[in-house]
Amino acid sequence: MVIISHDRAFLDQLCTKIVETDMGVSRTYVGNYSEYLLSKAAWIEAQYAAWEKQQKEIEHTKDLISRLGAGANSGRATSAEKKLEKLQEEDLIEKPFQRKQMKIRFPERGRSGRSVATMKNLEFAYEDNVLFNKANLSIERGEKIAIIGPNGCGKSTLLKLIMGLEKPKAGEVLLGEHNVLPNYFEQNQAEALDLDKTVLETVEEAAEDWRLDDIKGLLGRCNFKADMLDRKVSLLSGGEKARLAFCKFMVKPSTLLVLDEPTNHLDIPSKEMLEDAINEYSGTVITVSHDRYFIKQIVNRVVEVKDCGLQNYAGDYNYYLEKNLDARARELEREAELEEKAPKVKAKSKMSKAEKEAMKKQKRQAFQQAKAKSKGSKNAKRWN
């Protein structure tokens, strides 16, 4: 089975091999996605150490050649020259290429008061579809909260209530009084873009205190090449509009992020960029997401929408799984289902002895390869 996916939790559960392709070169790692990250880091470390060592040797040999010069030492100089030639050509170790991860920070505007949002005896229904019945929740500054629950239970509606876009039938939803500045990423954000604006204008308008070069850098990271910056939003594809909406969202100053499925249209590097930005954000974050990997990376509190109420778990997603036996059972069921569909494929937790051995072997090989000086330098141009 070959899978192409941006869903890291899914890749973790199913894959036994990851093939990474970057800059026209592909490399295979044994294991699932999390193991691939570890193996890749180990490979880069080993390759970098070997490269550094060889660079020193090259410098030392060059130095030796210049000191020996001609005359009585010319024989030794010639053999040093031969050694240098070999080091620089057939034995050359390539410097491992590391793609620079673009770093983004959500702009913050001071800090909010301690109380960020409060729901008191909240009641809400769409006609006879009751979503909340006397639900209570209070959110404090700096909390990073995942709102979870099955499809249609009212997660997105809760965010709309917090944003004041829906009104409670009874009870209250209040934002804190002091400096609570929300920045809301709604699921249909792309549909709200102004079609007459250009790509660059759309982001420039939302950004305050951003340099033009930084805005262009952000757009570039989200795959808007220079020739697209002056294109009208009306001419963009659905996916491009979604990425543009994401860029617009990333530049707005706030003290509260309200996110509805923010990772939906993002590739893995963009998800990682978003996770880093959220982790560095000192304000409050409330997110609805089905992306369990994303939730595991960023939240310190979980709120489950259940039986028209809000069940609080004062810990991260793993804590929620530990405390919530139903959720753990569902998680195990899902794993079992996936395994049944792909009986020959085993996930990390169930790796066979042979696979574990293969993985160890791969790590050893990566280390040895790095030491054993790779031949040729076909890709030398791309190492910097």
Ligand SMILES: Nc1ncnc2c1ncn2[C@@H]1O[C@H](COP(=O)(O)OP(=O)(O)OP(=O)(O)O)[C@@H](O)[C@H]1O
């Ligand atoms: N404007 C609306 N009018 C009537 N019903 C609506 C409206 N918006 C949402 N609903 C219904 O309310 C329920 C809750 O919707 P909501 O989008 O909040 O669920 P959710 O938990 O976010 O779901 P999902 O996980 O699928 O995104 C659903 O049954 C939905 O069909």
